[in-house]
Structures are given as structure tokens and as C-alpha cells.
Amino acid sequence: xxxxHKSIAIKAxxxxxxxxKRGFFKGSSVEGKGLHDxxxxxxxxxxxxxxxELKQHFPDHNIIAEESGSQMTGSEYxxxxxxxxxxxxxxxxxxxxxxxxxxxxNDEVILGVVLNPILDELYVAEKNMGAFMNDQPLQVSKxxxxxxxxxxxxxxxxxxxxxxxxxxxxxxxxxVRKVVINFSPALDLCNIARGRLDGLVDNGTTPEDHAAAxxxxxxxxxxxQNYGTDTWDVSKVGIVASNGLLHQSLLGLVGKL
Numbered sequence: 001x002x003x004x005h006k007s008i009a010i011k012a013x014x015x016x017x018x019x020x021k022r023g024f025f026k027g028s029s030v031e032g033k034g035l036h037d038x039x040x041x042x043x044x045x046x047x048x049x050x051x052x053e054l055k056q057h058f059p060d061h062n063i064i065a066e067e068s069g070s071q072m073t074g075s076e077y078x079x080x081x082x083x084x085x086x087x088x089x090x091x092x093x094x095x096x097x098x099x100x101x102x103x104x105x106n107d108e109v110i111l112g113v114v115l116n117p118i119l120d121e122l123y124v125a126e127k128n129m130g131a132f133m134n135d136q137p138l139q140v141s142k143x144x145x146x147x148x149x150x151x152x153x154x155x156x157x158x159x160x161x162x163x164x165x166x167x168x169x170x171x172x173x174x175x176v177r178k179v180v181i182n183f184s185p186a187l188d189l190c191n192i193a194r195g196r197l198d199g200l201v202d203n204g205t206t207p208e209d210h211a212a213a214x215x216x217x218x219x220x221x222x223x224x225q226n227y228g229t230d231t232w233d234v235s236k237v238g239i240v241a242s243n244g245l246l247h248q249s250l251l252g253l254v255g256k257l
Contacts, residue, residue, distance in 0.1 A: 002103070002111050002126055004057075009101045009113045010124065012053040016046040016083055016099045017117030024090055024097075024118065040091060043067055046083035050101060054079055066208040078104045080211035080234075085114075086184030095119065100186040102211035102234075109234050112212030114186050123190045123216050131193055131219035138220040140243035141195040146253070149176040149198040149246055152188040156204025156237070168201055171253055189213035189241055193220035199242035199250050203227045210239050223247045227254075 023042030047067050054063065062078040063071040066085075079101065084090055086097030095118035103111040114123040123138070125131040131138040143149055151172055155165020173179045180197075182188055185205045191197040193216050205227075211234050214224045225231060227238025242250050 005103055005111055006113070006124065006126065008053065008057050009103065009111060010122065012050045013099045013101055013113050013115040013122070014117075015053065016050050017115045019046045019049060020084060020090070020097065020099065021117045024093075024095065040084070040087060042090070043084045043087060046099065047081060050081050050083055050099070054081075064208060066206070076106050080104065080208050082186060082206075082208040082212075085186040085209055086182065088183050096182055096184050096187055098184065098186050098190075100209065100212045102215065104211065104234060107233065107235065109211050109215040112215035114190050114212050114216060116187060121190075123193070123213070125212075125216040125219040127215065127219075129219070131216045133190070133194060138193045138216070139195060140192060140217070140221040141198050142245065143198045143243060144245040146176055146246055146249040150196075151176050151179050151250075152182055152185075152191075152197050152200045152202075153179055154181055154183045154185065154188075154202045154204065161203055165203055168203070168254070172201060175253055185209045185239065186213040189217045189222075189224075189239075192222055192241060192243060193217045195243075199240075199246055201227070201240050201250065201254055203238045205239045206237055207235050210234070214239070214241070217241055 047065050060073055061075050065081040082100040085100045089096045099115045101113045102109050110127040112125045123133050153169050155161050185202050188200045190213050223244045224241045226236045
């Protein structure tokens, strides 16, 4: 059981969520992050608050965070932090964004917390303990027909990956009921976990983006693997995820690219 770790991670997410909520309604300065991405002052304020809370209780743990990078201590425990997953939505007034916090023991995610502070949706999972939203158990959809599926997709921000991502969207869109592009993989994975979406293909997710929600989805009955491989390593980039029933069909579509 990870009761202390879970309660502290939830507290850290809630404090950071209040920072995001304030920035969302009051506005936050926006900066370029590479050629095709953005970061805000709110990202950094949120991340600093999470790191401060975790260091207070777990000073010896490793921390890998979206904006400030890695703080490695040699511990077998590592926290992955995305202080604002879905920054482009945040800055354009779309309340589809979250705080994402995961704890890994060695290379295995054992705790995941994702919070959408605007909708007040708190997703939590512990390894082998199930997945929950606001204490209600989550279960993936039973959709097994690809042509009826509702999928999400997105892509990394380099020119070549954008082009591949757009080809991916085209292939998916021509073979399923609907594809949405949210650029918020943590919430996309949580929405597969709760049965609102049936799958996600994203060549650009980082461990900070997907670590927490990958466990939430797995604990809800879904399947995750890295984009371009047939295995899952949380420390790698990219993800293909589904409700499980559609997984082989989804891989077949990705394989056409």
C-alpha cells in the first residue's frame, strides 16, 4: 500500500491545480518553447509547488519534471511530473488540461495521479489496486469495432514528427468514427480508462506526459505500448493505447504509415 505517497501526491496535485485554475481564469504569460510549442509562467509555478511538496516528504527520491528536468539521487523511486499537461489548451481557453504526477519504483509505475482542476476530476491508480475517478471505479469501453471507435491522436513538435503525426491522423480518421486532437495525453488516457475514448496514438508523449495516466488506463483494463515498438517502457517517448479490444486493429492502422 502507498497510502502516504498517494495522499501526498494528491495534495501536491490539488495545490498545483489551484495554481492552474487561477492562471486559467486570470491569464498567464506565454513563451515559445522550441519552434512549435509554448510554455507559461503557470507551468513553472505549478511545477515548483509540486517539487517542493514532494521534496519535503521524500527528499531522497529522484524527480523528473517537464520544465526543470531531472534531479537524480540514485534512489529506486522516481517521480514523474507534468505540471500542466495540455498547455496549448490552457492558453487558448479550453479547459482540457491537467496536473500529472507518477511514482515509479525502478522502471515500474506504481502510483498515478491526474487532476483536471477545472472539472474537478481526480484520477488515481495504484499498481494492482484498480483505477478511480473521484473514488468511483473506472472501466474501459467494450468497443471492439474499429469503424465505430472514438480515438485521440497528437504528435511531437519537430517538423518530421508533425508530418508523421498528420499522416497518422489521416489514416485513423478514414478508418474510425471520429478522431480528436487534444494535445493532452494524460487526460486522453484517463478518458480511455473511463470509456469516453477507445484509443490514443501519439508519437510525442514524454514520460512526464504519460507515466501517471498509463497506470490509470492499465488498471482500468486498457493496454499501453510505446509508439513504434511492441513493448512498454515508461521512460521512452510515444504511446499507442487502447481499451484492449481494439489494440491489434489499432496497431494494424499505425503499421500502414
